[in-house]
Amino acid sequence: MKAFLECISCIIRQTIEILRRIVRSEKKRQRILAAVIGKMAKVDIHKMSPPEATKYAHDEIQRITGIKDLYKEPKKQNNREALQLYPYLKRLVRKARDPLLMAVRLAIAGNIIDYGALAEFDIKHTVKDVLGKKFAVSDYKRFRRDLKKTKLLLYIGDNAGEIVFDRVLIEELIKKIEVVFVVKSKPVLNDVLMEDAKMVGLDKVVKVIKSGSDFAGTIPSKGTKEFKELYKSAEMVISKGQGNFETLDQEKKNIYFLLKMKCPSLGRVTGFKAGDIILKRSR
Amino acid sequence: MKAFLECISCIIRQTIEILRRIVRSEKKRQRILAAVIGKMAKVDIHKMSPPEATKYAHDEIQRITGIKDLYKEPKKQNNREALQLYPYLKRLVRKARDPLLMAVRLAIAGNIIDYGALAEFDIKHTVKDVLGKKFAVSDYKRFRRDLKKTKLLLYIGDNAGEIVFDRVLIEELIKKIEVVFVVKSKPVLNDVLMEDAKMVGLDKVVKVIKSGSDFAGTIPSKGTKEFKELYKSAEMVISKGQGNFETLDQEKKNIYFLLKMKCPSLGRVTGFKAGDIILKRSR
Numbered sequence: 001m002k003a004f005l006e007c008i009s010c011i012i013r014q015t016i017e018i019l020r021r022i023v024r025s026e027k028k029r030q031r032i033l034a035a036v037i038g039k040m041a042k043v044d045i046h047k048m049s050p051p052e053a054t055k056y057a058h059d060e061i062q063r064i065t066g067i068k069d070l071y072k073e074p075k076k077q078n079n080r081e082a083l084q085l086y087p088y089l090k091r092l093v094r095k096a097r098d099p100l101l102m103a104v105r106l107a108i109a110g111n112i113i114d115y116g117a118l119a120e121f122d123i124k125h126t127v128k129d130v131l132g133k134k135f136a137v138s139d140y141k142r143f144r145r146d147l148k149k150t151k152l153l154l155y156i157g158d159n160a161g162e163i164v165f166d167r168v169l170i171e172e173l174i175k176k177i178e179v180v181f182v183v184k185s186k187p188v189l190n191d192v193l194m195e196d197a198k199m200v201g202l203d204k205v206v207k208v209i210k211s212g213s214d215f216a217g218t219i220p221s222k223g224t225k226e227f228k229e230l231y232k233s234a235e236m237v238i239s240k241g242q243g244n245f246e247t248l249d250q251e252k253k254n255i256y257f258l259l260k261m262k263c264p265s266l267g268r269v270t271g272f273k274a275g276d277i278i279l280k281r282s283r
Numbered sequence: 284m285k286a287f288l289e290c291i292s293c294i295i296r297q298t299i300e301i302l303r304r305i306v307r308s309e310k311k312r313q314r315i316l317a318a319v320i321g322k323m324a325k326v327d328i329h330k331m332s333p334p335e336a337t338k339y340a341h342d343e344i345q346r347i348t349g350i351k352d353l354y355k356e357p358k359k360q361n362n363r364e365a366l367q368l369y370p371y372l373k374r375l376v377r378k379a380r381d382p383l384l385m386a387v388r389l390a391i392a393g394n395i396i397d398y399g400a401l402a403e404f405d406i407k408h409t410v411k412d413v414l415g416k417k418f419a420v421s422d423y424k425r426f427r428r429d430l431k432k433t434k435l436l437l438y439i440g441d442n443a444g445e446i447v448f449d450r451v452l453i454e455e456l457i458k459k460i461e462v463v464f465v466v467k468s469k470p471v472l473n474d475v476l477m478e479d480a481k482m483v484g485l486d487k488v489v490k491v492i493k494s495g496s497d498f499a500g501t502i503p504s505k506g507t508k509e510f511k512e513l514y515k516s517a518e519m520v521i522s523k524g525q526g527n528f529e530t531l532d533q534e535k536k537n538i539y540f541l542l543k544m545k546c547p548s549l550g551r552v553t554g555f556k557a558g559d560i561i562l563k564r565s566r
Contacts (some may be wrong), residue, residue, distance in 0.1 A: 005303075005316055009296035016288045026288075026329070033288055034324045041320040045313065 001249050003050040006265040008040050011057045018061060018070050036060045050263075051188075051217030051243045058188060058215075069187035071160075078113065078161025078190065079199045085123055089168045092127075101140060103169040104258065105131055108277055110165025111158060111241050112260045136261070136276035143256050143279065146236055147177065154234040156182040156211065156218055156248075157192040158241030158259075166240065167202050180207045180230055186214035191243070217247030242266070248282070255282040284532050286333040289548040291323050294340045301344060301353050319343045333546075334471075334500030334526045341471060341498075352470035354443075361396065361444025361473065362482045368406055372451045375410075384423060386452040387541065388414055391560055393448025394441060394524050395543045419544070419559035426539050426562065429519055430460065437517040439465040439494065439501055439531075440475040441524030441542075449523065450485050463490045463513055469497035474526070500530030525549070531565070538565040 015036045019029040036057045043056050062068060069075075089106055096102035109130035113123060147153075155170060157163055166181070173179050181202055184191045197208040212224040218239070220231050231237070237255040239248050245257045246266075261267075261276040272278060298319045302312040319340045326339050345351060352358075372389055379385035392413035396406060430436075438453060440446055449464070456462050464485055467474045480491040495507040501522070503514050514520070520538040522531050528540045529549075544550075544559040555561060 005299045005309075005312060006296070008316065008320070009292050009299060012295055013289070013292035016292060019288070029288060030328065033291065037291070037320055037324040041317045041324060046309070 001049060001246050001266075001269055003045045003048055003053045004265045004268070005045060006263075007045060007050045007053050008043075010263070011040060011054050012037060014054070015057050015061065021074075022065065022067060022070060032061060032064050035064060049217055049219075049247045051215045051247055055188070055215040071187070071190040075160035075190050075193075075196060076199070078159070079164065079196055081120065081123060082110070082113070082161040082164035083200055084120055085127075086164055086168070088124070089127075089165065090171075092131075093168060093172065100144065100172050102131075103172040104140065104143070104279060106165050107162075107169040107240065108258050108260060108279065110162035111258065113159070113161050113165075130260075130277060133277050136272055136278055138279045139256065139281040140279055142281055146254060146256075147173070150177050150235040152178045152180065152230070152234045153236045153238060154182060154230055155179050155206075155238045156240060156244050157197075158244060159190045160192055160196045161190075162240065163192050163196050163202060164200050167200055167205060169238075170202070170206055174206060178206075180209055180234070182209055182211045182218070182227065184213050184216075185210040185224070188214060189216045189243075191216055216243035218244050219247050220251065220253075251282060253282060256280070257282070284332060284529050284549075284552055286328045286331055286336045287548045287551070288328060289546075290328060290333045290336050291326075293546070294323060294337050295320060297337070298340050298344065304357075305348065305350060305353060315344060315347050318347060332500055332502075332530045334498045334530055338471070338498040352476075354470070354473040358443035358473050358476075358479060359482070361442070362447065362479055364403065364406065365393070365396070365444040365447035366483055367403060368410075369447055369451070371407070372410075372448065373454075375414075376451060376455065383427065383455050385414075386455040387423065387426070387562060389448050390445075390452040390523065391541050391543060391562065393445035394541065396442070396444050396448075413543075413560060416560050419555055419561055421562045422539065422564040423562055425564055429537060429539075429564075430456070433460050433518040435461045435463065435513070435517045436519045436521060437465060437513055438462050438489075438521045439523060439527050440480075441527060442473045443475055443479045444473075445523065446475050446479050446485060447483050450483055450488060452521075453485070453489055457489060461489075463492055463517070465492055465494045465501070465510065467496050467499075468493040468507070471497060472499050472526075474499055499526035501527050502530050503534065503536075534565060536565060539563070540565070 019032055023029045039056050039060050045053055093099045093102050109127045112126050157166055170179050183193050183197055197203050209226050211218050211227050239255050239257050241259050242262050245259055248255055257280045259278050261272045261274055264274045267273055302315055306312045322339050322343050328336055376382045376385045392410045395409050440449055453462050466476050466480055480486050492509050494501050494510050522538050522540050524542050525545050528542055531538055540563045542561050544555045544557055547557040550556055
């Protein structure tokens with residue numbers, strides 16, 4: 001989907017958050033922000049997806065600060081915190097009447113956890129919240145049915161921390177089918193990289209590949225050769241999170257989007273509200 | 284107080300809201316937004332208050348569109364809607380154990396009503412919410428005591444719609460003292476102008492003067508001659524809303540700030556959280 005004018009204010013807000021975290025001097029923050037704003041003033045926002053628009057800002061911050069991975073520390077911390085929850089998540093699945101559905105719900109709960117520091121208590125609280133929440137749309141029945149016809153499923157990851165929740169769902173899926181997990185090729189926001197997959201041990205569970213993306217979404221036609229081939233041969237795709245949804249929503253492919261809607265403007269094209277919990281099959 | 288980096292993303296968000304409302308063509312919206320962003324990139328945000336920073340964006344929108352009053356219609360609508368509530372508000376005050384405190388609470392409730400269209404039901408709901416809410420800080424006792432030593436009180440208004448709630452408080456105040464109501468000199472956001480005071484009949488109740496401000500705050504030293512004189516001679520000032528708070532917080536004057544805190548960044552300097560209900564005397 002194409003970006004909105006509103007994406008610009010969101011990108012600038014995000015830029016300020018990053019600068020507060022990685023740059024000490026307020027003067028330098030202001031200088032970098034001015035450069036980012038100058039860049040965004042020239043971007044034709046309607047010609048690209050929201051994650052592609054975001055890339056302009058990130059590239060500028062990275063160029064000026066020389067910092068390649070703007071979320072390195074928060075990502076590690078989120079992985080660590082989520083890993084501590086892993087036994088708890090596994091227990092929830094084991095005890096569930098429908099373990100697959102529980103694992104799906106947990107994977108979406110993982111999408112709610114943002115990069116900021118969260119105490120174990122808070123994550124558990126978030127998880128319980130999501131477990132009690134009604135899906136805005138749920139294509140779970142069809143999801144379940146499709147799985148039976150599937151040999152290979154491509155699982156496109158989203159964020160650090162969340163990846164532990166993805167692992168829990170993947171461990172349910174691989175009881176029946178083959179799963180390949182997809183990470184971003186280069187650092188962008190708190191999106192998962194190969195190092196995150198390794199940190200949470202997902203590389204020991206399934207094959208992990210890079211998408212080719214260096215922005216917070218996935219465009220198959222721009223993917224690596226390996227990604228393109230697996231994308232073509234996989235009977236099913238799971239796409240996690242909003243950035244992947246924003247770039248894959250027009251694909252003609254059997255994709256299941258698992259996400260929490262975080263953006264109020266998206267409602268204009270999707271009909272979903274910010275805060276909605278979604279398990280939706282592509283058209 | 285000085286503006287924050289965060290003000291920039293907020294101003295751009297606000298600009299987009301205005302453009303969606305007053306400009307039809309998405310292309311034209313984008314062109315104006317780019318101009319505003321270009322302007323904001325050059326502003327030294329730390330050298331001015333938030334309302335002054337906002338003015339840069341508004342001036343640019345007004346210059347390009349040729350529209351002088353960007354909130355003309357919403358303001359009228361808010362006045363109309365709030366006027367319908369006037370008998371209800373008066374009844375609440377009449378029945379209250381402490382009518383003055385009730386009127387103060389209602390004046391703050393009025394500050395919560397934003398420019399968007401609100402059904403009568405929603406406004407009543409908001410009012411009830413505020414009446415049940417605890418003040419984050421309340422200098423009411425001192426406010427009450429100060430009133431006894433006061434002959435003239437300057438009441439600096441904030442928004443349309445809200446002005447009806449101000450009228451209710453003012454009608455309590457003038458039972459004992461003289462009150463002069465202050466409006467902005469030129470259109471900015473949904474801030475009250477002379478025409479709003481007339482529309483809600485406040486000009487029949489008290490004297491109404493212009494502040495000299497053409498931005499969403501009040502800087503006494505830049506005020507009209509009349510404002511400056513009354514500001515000097517008034518023993519008490521009531522300042523409504525966040526914009527006035529942001530520009531008057533450093534004043535050495537007996538000012539009572541009545542507002543709902545709307546900005547999360549302000550917490551950094553004030554200690555208040557977004558959503559807080561405040562009746563606070565100046566230092």
